[in-house]
Amino acid sequence: xxxxxFDSQLLLGAAQAAVALAFALLVMLLARYEQVxxxxxxxxxxxxxxxxxxxxxxxxxxLIRAPGWITVFVLLGMIAAAAAIARRRIEGIPGVFVxxxxxxxxxxxLVILPMTLLGVIETQVTALVPVGSMIIAAGMNTCALxxxxxxxxxxxxxAQIEAGLALGAAPAETVTPYVRSAVTASLIPHLNTLRSLGxxxxxxxxxxxxxxxxxxVYAAVYQFVVIAMIFAAAGLTALATMVLxxxxxxxxxxxxxxxxxxx
Amino acid sequence: MNSGGDMPILRAxxxxxxxxxxxxxxxxxxxxxxxxxxxxxxxxxxxxxxxLRLLVRLDEPSAGTVFLDGVDYRQLPPRDLRRRVGLVxxxxxxxxxxxxxxxxxxxxxxxxxxxxxxxxxxxxxxxxSGFAGRDVANLSGGEAQRVGLARTLANEPEILLLDxxxxxxxxxxxxxxxxxxxxxxxxxxxxxxxxxxxxAQARRMAxxxxxxxxxxxxxxGPVEEVFGAHSAVR
Numbered sequence: 001x002x003x004x005x006f007d008s009q010l011l012l013g014a015a016q017a018a019v020a021l022a023f024a025l026l027v028m029l030l031a032r033y034e035q036v037x038x039x040x041x042x043x044x045x046x047x048x049x050x051x052x053x054x055x056x057x058x059x060x061x062x063l064i065r066a067p068g069w070i071t072v073f074v075l076l077g078m079i080a081a082a083a084a085i086a087r088r089r090i091e092g093i094p095g096v097f098v099x100x101x102x103x104x105x106x107x108x109x110l111v112i113l114p115m116t117l118l119g120v121i122e123t124q125v126t127a128l129v130p131v132g133s134m135i136i137a138a139g140m141n142t143c144a145l146x147x148x149x150x151x152x153x154x155x156x157x158x159a160q161i162e163a164g165l166a167l168g169a170a171p172a173e174t175v176t177p178y179v180r181s182a183v184t185a186s187l188i189p190h191l192n193t194l195r196s197l198g199x200x201x202x203x204x205x206x207x208x209x210x211x212x213x214x215x216x217v218y219a220a221v222y223q224f225v226v227i228a229m230i231f232a233a234a235g236l237t238a239l240a241t242m243v244l245x246x247x248x249x250x251x252x253x254x255x256x257x258x259x260x261x262x263x
Numbered sequence: 264m265n266s267g268g269d270m271p272i273l274r275a276x277x278x279x280x281x282x283x284x285x286x287x288x289x290x291x292x293x294x295x296x297x298x299x300x301x302x303x304x305x306x307x308x309x310x311x312x313x314x315l316r317l318l319v320r321l322d323e324p325s326a327g328t329v330f331l332d333g334v335d336y337r338q339l340p341p342r343d344l345r346r347r348v349g350l351v352x353x354x355x356x357x358x359x360x361x362x363x364x365x366x367x368x369x370x371x372x373x374x375x376x377x378x379x380x381x382x383x384x385x386x387x388x389x390x391x392s393g394f395a396g397r398d399v400a401n402l403s404g405g406e407a408q409r410v411g412l413a414r415t416l417a418n419e420p421e422i423l424l425l426d427x428x429x430x431x432x433x434x435x436x437x438x439x440x441x442x443x444x445x446x447x448x449x450x451x452x453x454x455x456x457x458x459x460x461x462x463a464q465a466r467r468m469a470x471x472x473x474x475x476x477x478x479x480x481x482x483x484g485p486v487e488e489v490f491g492a493h494s495a496v497r
Contacts, residue, residue, distance in 0.1 A: 159356035162321055163411075167369035167418060168346040253320050254341040 021046060063125045071125050075112065075132045079105050082140035090147045092155075092258045099244045100147070104139040107237025111135055111229050120225060131226060138190065138230040139237035146186035146238045147245060151258060153178035154249050158259035171250040179242045186238045190231045197227060270333055272297040272454050273318070273348075273422055279326030280313055280478075287313045288478045290327070295422075295471075300448060300455045302465030302486070305475035311458040312353065314475065315424045318456070319350045331422075346373070349420030353427045353458075355411030357399040362386065362410050365399060369418035377417060385413040388450075390443055404431035405440070416447065423448065425457040429464070441468055466490055 002019070006012040024046055031038045063070060083101035090096045112132050115121045121131050154161065154175060164174035197203070198220070205226055209219035249258045271294035278291040288310045295301055303311050316322045318329060320341055329336045336344050346369070357365050366385055367377045377385075379395070386394050389409040394402075402410065408431045415423065428444055429437045445468060448455050459465050465472050465486065472489040474482040482489050 159352065159354055160358060163352060163356040164358070164368070165321060165341075166319055166345050166350040166352070167372065167414065168342045169368070169372045170342065173372065251323065253323060253337070255321055255323060 017050060021050075060126070060129070063129065066125065068123060068125065071123075071128045071132075074125075074129055075108075075136065078133055078136045079108065079139075082136050083143075086140045086144040086147065089144065090151055093147070093151060093245060093248050094257070095248055096147065096245070099241060099248065100140075100143050102244055103143050103237050103241030104136060106240040107142070107233045107235070108132070108136045108139045110236050111233040115229060120229075131229075134226065135230055135233045138234045142186045142190070142234040142237045143241045145189075146182045146241050149185045150175075150178055150182035150242065150245060151249075153181060154256075154258045155260060158256055161256050162259070165254060165256065171254050171256075172246055175246050175249065179246050183235075183238045183242055187231075187235060190234045193227060194231060197224065203227065269296070271295055271330070272332055273456075274330040274333075275314075275318070275327070276330065277327035278314070278317055278324050278329065280310075280317055280322060281325040286478055288317065288475075291475070291478075291480055292327075293473050293480065293483050295454060295456065297421075297454055298452060299471055300469045301457070301471045301473060302469035303456060303458045303473045303475065304460065304462060304465050305481070306460065308477075309475040310478040311460075311475055312426055313478075315350060315426050315456070315458055318424060319345050319348050321350075342372070346418050347420055348422045348424060349415040349418050350424045351408075351411050351415045351426065351428060353430055355407040355431075357402075357407055357410055357414075360399065361395070362391070362397050362399060362402075363395045365410055365414045366395075366417050368414060381417075385417055386410075388416070388447060389413045390439070405433075405436055408432070409440070409443075412444075412447075416451065419451075420453070422454045422456070425455065427458055427460070429459075437464075444468065462490055 002012060002015050006015060024042065028038050028042050063074065080101065082104050083097055086100040086104065087096045093099075112121065112128075112135055116123060116128065121128055157178060161174045165171065203223050203226075206216075206219045206223035209222065210216050249256060251257050273295040275291055275293050278288060279286070280288040291310075291314060293301075303314060305311050313322070317324050320329075320336060331339065331344065331347065358368060363379070363382050366382045370377050382395055383392070386392060389412050391406060391409050391413065394406070394410070399407065399410065408428065412425075412428070425444065429440050432440055441464065444457075447453070455469075457465075457468060459468075469486055471484065472482070472486050473480060474489060
């Protein structure tokens with residue numbers, strides 16, 4: 001119906017965004033009715049998301065004409081931004097931004113680089129940036145989930161960890177169970193994605209490729225490739241993040257820094 | 264050189280701990296000779312448990328230090344220190360699994376596997392014969408506390424730190440555990456520092472007492488002097 005009302009693609013986009021926003025605001029009102037106050041966070045996130053994604057669309061206009069090496073800097077910028085976002089809710093762990101940065105860079109870099117060299121991801125800006133961004137975003141979410149789970153598990157098991165330390169255990173040994181559970185928990189969304197692929201969820205890339213006339217079977221296979229890359233990047237990010245963070249919850253003299261009431 | 268008769272095995276020197284601007288311990292000094300049993304007494308919030316944590320360096324002193332056999336403990340690798348000075352916390356915080364797994368944990372960190380016989384012996388020593396295969400999830404508070412004690416003793420510490428060792432027990436079993444701890448200390452020739460808020464228990468179990476109030480040493484010395492007829496500490 002909207003397509004019949006608007007001739008200009010830009011106006012059509014604005015109208016579609018307004019409708020989507022209305023649904024999001026409806027959710028906010030329903031949540032408020034149940035005493036769940038999302039107003040501040042959701043309004044900020046929606047506006048921010050809209051501004052960011054429109055800005056990205058505008059930047060793409062420029063990138064399409066830019067030389068290929070610019071892509072490297074775009075992806076590096078995305079990794080830095082992802083690290084800054086991933087560390088936000090994590091308090092009490094020193095140097096957690098650096099952990100997130102290295103973790104996401106390791107996980108996404110180790111997938112993007114070889115896959116680009118092998119030609120699985122095309123080197124054009126229009127392919128590398130969106131696919132790379134999906135991989136980096138997956139790394140960011142995994143990193144944030146793993147860090148939050150780890151911090152919370154360490155805090156709630158502080159007595160057992162300190163019992164281990166008091167018995168002369170190496171710090172890394174005392175947090176091993178929580179490293180494992182953080183990696184597992186952070187990968188659950190990606191495992192669910194893999195399991196539900198094509199049944200519950202027909203992802204965007206496949207839909208876009210089919211709409212643009214690509215063979216549906218090839219579109220499906222390529223979508224699987226992207227999802228598998230995302231899972232690989234998420235797994236590598238989770239593992240790297242945990243290897244980097246597990247020592248940071250301890251002080252120089254092997255004292256647990258993250259515990260209830262520690263300050 | 265370090266085994267001289269009058270050389271304290273443990274000496275706290277002006278030990279202090281501040282957290283978030285509040286002083287938990289301030290200028291705490293005392294010396295413990297090998298084989299002595301000390302009670303650390305004081306009201307809630309006096310800094311008793313904080314002191315034990317500092318003695319095994321689970322927290323870092325804000326001031327002062329501790330000497331172990333004359334050596335500043337900041338020069339010792341923390342894992343060696345914590346093997347030599349064993350802490351039994353107020354809450355046992357056992358690891359999920361069997362009693363045997365818990366008892367073997369400390370030595371296994373140094374690549375040593377305790378024989379089943381030694382595990383049984385340690386458990387028998389704390390009155391838990393036949394508990395080796397039990398899952399710790401099925402233990403009572405008192406049993407868990409004893410497993411915590413056996414787990415620490417498995418490390419063969421030179422100094423034993425006990426934080427309210429009978430707090431998880433009812434009145435009836437408290438006396439038995441006191442006797443048990445006393446015999447373990449004697450048999451293993453341990454030096455022991457025991458936190459308690461119970462002056463009567465301190466009198467029964469210790470030879471020396473350190474009384475803390477608001478993080479400072481209020482009194483210290485032989486039990487009969489500290490808790491004697493003319494003392495303010497009862």
